[in-house]
Amino acid sequence: MKAALMYGANDIRIEDIPKPEYDQEGLLLKVEVIGLCGSDIRNLTTDSRKGDYPHIYGHEVVGTVAEVGAACTKFAVGDRLYVYPAVPCLECEYCRAGNSHSCKNLKAYDRIQGGFAEYMAVPSWGVNGPNIYKIPDDVPFEIAVFSEPLSSVYACQENIDVKMGQTVVIVGAGPIGCMHAEVAKLRGANQVIMVEINDERLQESKNFGVDYTINSLKEDAIEKVKELTGGSGAEVVISANPSTKAQSDAVYMVRANGTLVFFGGVPKGSLTEIDTNHIHYQSIWIYGHYGSNTLQVKASFDTIISGRIDARKYISKVMPLDDLFEAIQLMKNGKANKVLIKPGM
Template sequence: MANKMKAAVMYGPNDIRYEDVDMPECPEGGFIVKIKAVGLCGSDIRNLTTDSRKGNYPHIYGHEVVGEVYEVAPGVENYRVGQMIYVYPEAHCLKCENCRSGHHEQCTNIEHYTDRPGGFAQYIAYTKKRVDRGATFEIPDGLDPIAATLAEPMSSTYACVENINVTLGDTVVIIGAGPIGIFLSILSRMRGARKIILIDINQSRLDKASEFDIDYLINSSQVDPVEEVLRLTNNVGADKVISANPSTKAQQQAILMAKKAGIVVFFGGVPKGELTELDTNIIHYNGLWIYGHYGANSMQVQTAFELAISKDFPARKIITHVLPLKEINKGLELTKTGEALKVVLLPNED
């Protein structure tokens, strides 16, 4: 009879049950991790509250995983029992054309984390493919595993500001004051941005954002954000505008906030099937560069991990709530209302 573990299992939209499930068996050539901490991501919330698997339930989500190697298959030499690691959720093949050109985030032979049971559980199994490809990082002794969960959201935000070269003197507008927007704000400042403008419709999120070094906070439910950005930039517009939210309206507004020859980034994915109407004359005549951002290449993943666990990044200011896994539904609600900036769940603690 299989050993049991606790997990937060999704049975459908907004139907997440904390219950006993079978512990994973150690795959041939793979290993098992005892999860110490797992972040609750915006994409997790979207997946858990919609019919993300088109009826293919039950399923366990969770991909911002930090834990201790619990069991290792015979012959596996790169991992040892007791080793504390962060596991990047997607294992790039490093061999396809996209990987070889440096675009690992577009890997055509990736092992998607949503294809296997995830980290909202006490234990998670990783296959031989993961062992062969790596994308795991050892956490130094004494380092906070809770803070290390931020390495995953850090990777994509770090890649974004690097790819568009946020640099000394830039004015940067970020639409969306969730964890991603905060990450983008902090990283933009670290790269030398002169003026950072953060926009959201949720005043609670903006209030939390005030704890960080952000120049202007705009509540777009109370004022016209385009007019306000233009006012704050002397009608020039911003060097870079990043739409970091699931709104088509925000994408429309973003191109109106950018200066001539500026850069607009569509960072946040919108609901599938929804289309954004864009005034392409503005894009054309203003010479805008429109950049779709997703993921990070392997070197950006590594750099982001190192930054996330460093003293230079305010991890514990971003993580506002730490809850046992059994309170995942509370974590979802706290995040959706804006009361929580970032929630981290502890599967092996009560």
């Protein structure tokens, strides 16, 4: 099969390798569409595995069952599946408390082999887990694949309880930032402000419910947020980007007793300077968000396939696996919002 192997930072090679093996209760998934995520870009452009190469990344996966193991009865050849990238044990203390995203025994496909390939193995622990769903025949793979990025956005805003009447500031107008804007409006936010350094992305973010845009390279974003909120700051600020400076600045955009979310990861080893005195005296709540629990995974899948969120608006390009590195550059440079990869293209 064809696969995109990472040999180091920015060293991605398209090669022919054997199809992955799977156990008796597992299956082989033909990857139909895989989304390119900001975390993929960060992993593929830095020494993410500290020399442990080659490796295949990719976690926003939908596909068709190509083969099944002799003891696999849950799915059949031809089934169209959304495969959430992580599988919790449902037995540890975190899982039992409803925090399966923090599972002590969490397993992830892309720790073994991700989806930037024509085929991906789904072992028995995935098949028998809680996070695989059949895609209705009338829902295109290009739509269903957005279930994964939505799941984390949905979980984040449910956990911090974004609600009617609030002002929400989002720092970072990539696909995740735009999705945060749309979900915040669906949850009743009165005003959504987008902060970004790329004018093209700022303009595009207006398609997702953003009321005001701020280019932080051209004006003081902190002062502008205060101006738009009567001097107080926003009830909720979500930093959805890989910049430590943006994280530092976001602290001053939050009103007293408001909530600041660190949603986007930064390059490994980078540290953010935070004014803890300001946080202390303003009684700001800090929330680090990652992942989603099993109920939130299902709710996000249902939302996408229902069409309540129009996933088509997020798609900038659909590209073949051969062009993965080009796709990375397009998204990294702000020339595309969301790129989908079709290995069979």
